[in-house]
Amino acid sequence: MNMPRLFILLLCFLLCAGKVRGQQPAVVAADSQPFVDFDNDIQPILTKFGCNSGPCHGKARGQGGFQLSLLGFDSQQDHDAITKEGRGRRVFAGSPQLSLLVAKPAGLVPHGGGRRLEPDGAEVRTLLQWIQQGTPRRAPNAPQLQSIQVTPAAVTLAPQQTQQLQVTATFSDGSIRDITSLAAFQSNEAPIAAVTESGLITAGSITGEAAIMARFLGRIAVCEVLIPRQQTISPEVYAALPRRNFIDPHVWSRLQRLNIVPSVLCDDHTFLRRAYTDIIGRMPTAQEVTTFLEDTSADRRAVLVDHLLQQPEFADFWANKWVDLLRPNPYRVGIKAVFNYDHWIRQSFHDRKPWDQFVRELITARGSTFRNGAVTLFRDRREPEEVATLVSRLFVGVRLECARCHHHPFEVWGQDDFYSFAAWFAQIGRKGTGLSPPISGSEEFFFAGSRGSVKHPVTGEVMTPRPLFGEAPAADSTEDSREALAAWLTSPQNHLFAQVMANRVWADLMGRGLVDPVDDFRGTNPASNPPLLKALGEHFRDSGFSLAELVRVIANSHVYQLSSLPNDTNSADTRSFSRHYRHRQRAEVLLDSIVQITGIPQDFQAMPPDSSSRQIWTHRTESVFLDTFGRPDPNQDPPCERTGESTVVQSLHLMNSEKLYADVVSDRGLAKQLADGGKSADELAVQLYRTIFSRDPVADERQLVRSLLEAEAANRRQVLEDLIWAMLNSAEFAIQD
Numbered sequence: 001m002n003m004p005r006l007f008i009l010l011l012c013f014l015l016c017a018g019k020v021r022g023q024q025p026a027v028v029a030a031d032s033q034p035f036v037d038f039d040n041d042i043q044p045i046l047t048k049f050g051c052n053s054g055p056c057h058g059k060a061r062g063q064g065g066f067q068l069s070l071l072g073f074d075s076q077q078d079h080d081a082i083t084k085e086g087r088g089r090r091v092f093a094g095s096p097q098l099s100l101l102v103a104k105p106a107g108l109v110p111h112g113g114g115r116r117l118e119p120d121g122a123e124v125r126t127l128l129q130w131i132q133q134g135t136p137r138r139a140p141n142a143p144q145l146q147s148i149q150v151t152p153a154a155v156t157l158a159p160q161q162t163q164q165l166q167v168t169a170t171f172s173d174g175s176i177r178d179i180t181s182l183a184a185f186q187s188n189e190a191p192i193a194a195v196t197e198s199g200l201i202t203a204g205s206i207t208g209e210a211a212i213m214a215r216f217l218g219r220i221a222v223c224e225v226l227i228p229r230q231q232t233i234s235p236e237v238y239a240a241l242p243r244r245n246f247i248d249p250h251v252w253s254r255l256q257r258l259n260i261v262p263s264v265l266c267d268d269h270t271f272l273r274r275a276y277t278d279i280i281g282r283m284p285t286a287q288e289v290t291t292f293l294e295d296t297s298a299d300r301r302a303v304l305v306d307h308l309l310q311q312p313e314f315a316d317f318w319a320n321k322w323v324d325l326l327r328p329n330p331y332r333v334g335i336k337a338v339f340n341y342d343h344w345i346r347q348s349f350h351d352r353k354p355w356d357q358f359v360r361e362l363i364t365a366r367g368s369t370f371r372n373g374a375v376t377l378f379r380d381r382r383e384p385e386e387v388a389t390l391v392s393r394l395f396v397g398v399r400l401e402c403a404r405c406h407h408h409p410f411e412v413w414g415q416d417d418f419y420s421f422a423a424w425f426a427q428i429g430r431k432g433t434g435l436s437p438p439i440s441g442s443e444e445f446f447f448a449g450s451r452g453s454v455k456h457p458v459t460g461e462v463m464t465p466r467p468l469f470g471e472a473p474a475a476d477s478t479e480d481s482r483e484a485l486a487a488w489l490t491s492p493q494n495h496l497f498a499q500v501m502a503n504r505v506w507a508d509l510m511g512r513g514l515v516d517p518v519d520d521f522r523g524t525n526p527a528s529n530p531p532l533l534k535a536l537g538e539h540f541r542d543s544g545f546s547l548a549e550l551v552r553v554i555a556n557s558h559v560y561q562l563s564s565l566p567n568d569t570n571s572a573d574t575r576s577f578s579r580h581y582r583h584r585q586r587a588e589v590l591l592d593s594i595v596q597i598t599g600i601p602q603d604f605q606a607m608p609p610d611s612s613s614r615q616i617w618t619h620r621t622e623s624v625f626l627d628t629f630g631r632p633d634p635n636q637d638p639p640c641e642r643t644g645e646s647t648v649v650q651s652l653h654l655m656n657s658e659k660l661y662a663d664v665v666s667d668r669g670l671a672k673q674l675a676d677g678g679k680s681a682d683e684l685a686v687q688l689y690r691t692i693f694s695r696d697p698v699a700d701e702r703q704l705v706r707s708l709l710e711a712e713a714a715n716r717r718q719v720l721e722d723l724i725w726a727m728l729n730s731a732e733f734a735i736q737d
Contacts, residue, residue: 035139036130038079040171043072044182044216045123048197049105049116052078056113064112066090070405073218073414074458076137083135096131122181143171148179150214150221157193157203157227165199165223167214184215188525193225203227206572207258213524220412222523229259229569237261246539247557250532255578260570263579266563268293269695270737271301275555276694277585277736278509279308281317281614283593289690305555309548313614315349318547320588320614321508322349324632325394325639326362328380330618334440337369337376342617344373355501355545356490359395363486368445375446378428379435380638384454388422394639395489396468397500397521412523413468419454420466424485426452448480470494492541496521499537502550503527506536509554511581512574517641528575564737582735584646587629588613590734597691597728599670600663628653646734654729664725671724675717681706684720692727 036042045051052058052068061067066086068078082090082101091099100109106124107115117123130136151166167183170176185195189210194202201212204227212223238256243249255262266274272292276284284292292304308314323345330338348358365374381387385404392400403418429449433442454463465481466472472488489497500521507513514527514536527533536550543549554560562580570578585593591613595602601610605621613626619634628650632640654660663669670691674684685705689697697705708719727733 035133035136035142036126037139037142038130038135038137039075039217040139040142040145041126042130043075043078044179045117045126046078047072047215047217048182048184049123050113051105051116071218077458079135079137091131091135093131093134096128099127099131101131102127141173143173143175145217145219146170146172148183148214148216148219148221150212150223152223153221154224155201155226157201157225158230159203159205159227161203163201163203163225165195165201165212165214167199167216167221169216169219179216182216186213186215186524187211188213192227201225207260208573208575209258209528211524211526218412218414220523222526224526226257228257231259231569233259233261233569242558244556244558245553246535247532247554247559250529250535251559251577253531254529254576255570258573258576260573260576260578261567262559263563263565263567263570265558266561266580266737267695268300269693270563271561272304273694274580274736275301275304275308277589277593279305279317279551279555280311280313281320281586281589281592282313282596282612283589284694285596286687286690289694293696301561302556305552309552312350313612314548315352316346316612316614317588319346319349323617324642326377327618328376328638329634329636330620331438332435332440333376333380334369334435334442335618336441337373337379337444339617340369340371340373341376342373346615349547352546352548355540355547356497357545359497360486360490363391363489364480364482366447366480368443370443375444378425378430378446379444382435384422384425384428384452385418387425388418390639391489392421392468393519395500396494396496397503397515397519398468398496399520399522415456415458416463417466417468419456419463421468423454423463423465424481426454426465427481428452448482490545495534495537498541498545499533501545501547502536502540503533505547505550506554509551509560510577511583512577516575519639519641529577580737582737583644584629584734585736586642586644587626587631590629591623591625593733594660594663594728597670597724598663598666599668599673600666625653625657625659650734651729654734660728661725664728665721671717671720674720681709684709688720688723688727692724693732 046068050056052070052072054070057063057066057068058070067081072078086100090101096102102124103109104111105113105116106119108119148167148169151168152163155163157163165180165185166178167180168176169179180199183199185197185199187193187195187210189208191204192206192208193204193210193212195212196202199214201223203225207227207229209227210225212225214221214223233256235256238252241248241252241262243252252262269289272284272289276282276288292300297303323342326345327338327342348361362374362377365372365377367375369376369379377390378387381390389401389404392398398413400413400418400421403413403415405415427449429447430444431447432444434444436442455461456463465485467485467488470488470493472484474484488494491497500519503513503515504518507516507518514529514533515521515525516528539553540546540550559577560580562578564580564582566573566579573579574581591602595612602613602623603609604611604613604616604623606618607616607621613623619631623631630642630644632642664671666672674687679687682702685697685702688705689695689701705723708714708723709716
């Protein structure tokens, strides 16, 4: 007797003997019911109850010998796995209730995933009906899903208030079906608004907004939930707020919806330090502090911003941000190739190259790695799929990595989208020696080739290049297909191109992106202020994609100049920009500022004398300080996003660094110069605080410095050294306020 028959007989015996746990499902006569469709009726059950999720049968090798496509992105594969694999054990048309597809999730036989379905529930009845009808792949004249809608699409709730969502699906035959019971729900901010498996929203006690995602058969709809403060604020309060440019009204409008009042304007010295570190990547000198604080003109802040934007340090600092995202490991790609790539990036920022031109030149780069650094992108990313993930993430804000293997679980992108986008890079020709890590020192040429294709991994179909949305210009057969992609990418009709860069710059200046993470634009991760993001993108586009103009308009807004100190209404705000969000300074900002304060330059390998850390051309240049404060791992593939957390290791490094100690006590350092300068104790206090904290000391701080310097037998130089060391180890130095 073969094993399938033996198993079925054993199961029948257990059922007859009453040994199977739970209630047996009832079978509905197939001829009295409409045909069940696998795509429209069975897949939603498998997805809703987690059968095809990552922890269960949807993981790479399945579970218990049974593998389904993740979240049901491949219905044909799943149908075959259920009906043809497992030696007929999973479905049994002769007695549908004995099918493992029913018995296991209903808890009638042991199941590693536990009971997922109720034996007498609607889902089990649907499964039984489908099996009894012969497990058809598609029901006759089955309609195609067109869209799904969630109701309500937006709702305002009080703390602890609930709201039931309803999800409907529209099909190609015009029919509309309530699919709430089969939709999967998820909140992007569960502490603000949580959602149950059935779509019941419960508001938390935190003021803010959340997006509730409803997913059905790869389609997504979003409900926006607003939880305002219960104490209302008079409209006159918001009407009286300053409006320096178009940014401020958008933020005030959001705060008014939340009943939040913004913090007050920051002090001049706070703005000064903030603007210097944000725009050119270093703290102001004592002389620069003096000049600004003594300026009484009404427009001194705007004048300062314009001044900083003209400094060469502006280009180096912002280029330093982008080399994290573009520059590969020189031990893999080659030292000269990476050096040239770094030079091309930095020179583009020094030339104030419009952003659309920068991206077009990078995407369509041709030539030698020894003459055109931009082609190093294609030396590092050698497969079309590798280039596609980087380009989509950096310049469209879409993380396509998931769609390489399956349908994106939280977005509309599938394998067709991924491989069609990768096909733009299929015909890049190469000539020369390829990679040979850890040296890879040879020259390589890149050009528009005539051969190469990208195939769909499941169907084997050769994919035609296609943008992620919209239409790309038609490419001539003799033209590099990347030219058409670059034209689509930088087109004014591609709203994401401008918005993604505007969001990155906003995050750099404001401490958090309107979309966060900054490269994860999707319907289920909406912007915290969509009208503001749209306006920033349009301003960036209309300015000719000028980075300097984008920085200028943000830095001149009243919102950018708010204090970081919260008030009674906004202490819980982390997304609406009712105050400035404090954050640790970037590693290079701290190190270059220490060099400026102590007067002792750093010596970097493979760099000219007196180079700043923001000018280093590879993260493989040794620096314990930069590694400690979070520069990217040189072995990590770009794009490398930094983390801004403060750690115990950072504090210990500042306290115990032999290099920092040597710089502070050096005969060429600041302490020696001040000690020999003949200034009074009060003058020294002002000099120290303006040099290190960019402000004047308050009365208690003046008194402390005076008492230490004028104490009996005090060593003037040693006191100054101790003060400098203590101030460099303070939170005020390392944290931007």
